[in-house]
Amino acid sequence: MTDPARHQLTTELAHWRAAIANLADLSAVAAPEAWAQLEDYMRLQLRRRLLASISALAAEGAGLAAAVATDQPLNACRSALLRLRQRYLAVEATVEFYGDAVQQRTTPGLGAVLRGLDTIAVDAMEAILRPLGIETPPALVYPEKGRGAAILKAGIRLWDRGGLSPVAAIKVTRHNLAHPTAILHESSHQTNHLTGWNTELGQALADVAGARSTALADLWSSWASEIAADVGAFMLCGWPPVPALANVVDGTTTAVHRIRPGDPHPPAWLRVKLNVELCRNWFGPGPWDALGETWQSRHAPSRLPGRDAQVASASMPMLPEIAAACTRRPFKAFGGRPLSALADPRRVSPAALAELARTAGDTLLTSAFLARNESLRVLAVLTSQQPSDPAEATVHTSRLHKWLAQLAPVPLPRAA
Structure with a gap:
């Protein structure tokens, strides 16, 4: 290539096309064992959504490379490259957001607790959406610093403009992993959006x-x-x-x-x-x-x-x-x-929760029936007390996390 400007554009395009190819390796943003911690349907939907945006970006880069190689006007090609670069950054932001959320599950203990919280979030949404005939989206709960929880709702358009968010991504703060009821507030945001x-x-x-x-x-x-x-x-x-x-x-x-x-x-x-x-x-x-x-x-x-x-x-x-x-x-x-x-809030009144705890006894934390049919009420029982001693609070947290870890089935090892 004898034209220095076209050669320079070609090298710049090669850089961004290589970056796009690297972005397609989702194991680089979250380890395979972290992806394996997700429920199968959610894992499939999330990866499919991300890879679709990356594939569209790669096709855009290939088309631009063909235009440059066939001596299309240089100014038009450079403008297209700048657009490609902006699109890449938007797709990268989307991949990094979900990759960071998934990567939190690399630690088995925390991953198990987060899977349980996924289930709590879905159960909270289903309580309202199912009677209305509205499909409940999957939930991806991830921990992060800060004081308050947050949600990136399913069904909204993401930064990359490549489609809608396939899951409700719910942030729970690390300090509130011991009392994660804010997940119900965030799940309600999703429910209220859909209704x-x-x-x-x-x-x-x-x-x-x-x-x-x-x-x-x-x-x-x-x-x-x-x-x-x-x-x-x-x-x-x-x-x-x-x-x-x-x-x-x-x-x-x-x-x-x-x-x-x-x-x-x-x-x-x-x-x-x-x-x-x-x-x-x-x-x-x-x-x-x-x-x-x-x-x-x-x-x-x-x-x-x-x-x-x-x-x-x-x-x-x-x-x-x-x-x-x-x-x-x-x-x-x-x-x-x-x-x-x-x-009906009367089902989670202090009297109703006390009765649930009394009748369940030791099975409160072990019953599969209660876990699948009364998960929100069991959560209410386990978070209803406000310990005044740090040691007592640690015991309550351990009890809650043990139950959450058993709430969702442990996934079998599988390729990400």
Whole structure:
């Protein structure tokens, strides 16, 4: 090749085509034993999705190489190379995200716990979706640093624009592997996305708050998606998610009342208080009262000037009505039924959980029937206590993780 510019373009293209070829080796981003820890269907779907994007990228690179070799206009070829490079980075980001999530399963003990949490997430979604005839996506749970959990929902378009996410990828924070009820909040995000409840709930919240002011109606409606996820976790597990939430969102009094424009999360104060009200609404008096009183004494709105504290004070009288609207009002998303018709919180009341623990006895952690039919209630039993001693907390965590490791069948060794 005598044209230096075309030769330079050819070498640059060779670099990116080699990078694409290397990206196709998925064992480079997650070890074969980590891929083998995934449930077969999820492993197949995830790998197929990633390899499809890589194959499309490779075909694009091959087409560009042919254009360069046949003396197509150089400027057009270079523009195409720049587009290929951007596409590569997007595909790489997608592969790295899922590869990092899968790689966490290399350690057998942690891998077994994460498989159990996959099952919990799917069971949480199925509780709502199956009665509605909506297909439940697979769930891939992975641990990461930080305070709060997160989800990359199944069915949304990924960075590489090569198709939709085939799984619900749920981040659980490492500190909350000991109390992983946030997975129910994230699973509810997926459920609410598929049912369309967020929009309906937003209107219901606006109806309640609008009786006081349009400003409050707008605020509460804007928080619908996060409120819906909190409500979903409560309906499926009862009280245990509430102290876990309070532990994560606590901060200074100014911080827990702060309203951030555009943030779908309610201020931590109102979020915790609403969760406490959900417990009162369905269960009456209980340990949630002490949590509510603690937050009242710790973060009373009267200590602060300004709009944030005014919103908190104005919203407090509405919480019983909001709790009832979220859980007892019929919605089209649920086939004209209230959410409680699909997930009755009375099944996870303290009394109901105590009865389950009493009747199950030693079989609570060993029964295959309970594991497959009552996994969410068993999880609620195992996370219902709040140990005050670190040694006791370690025992509770060990018990929970042993059960989670047995919840999903151990996969047989297989090629990734």
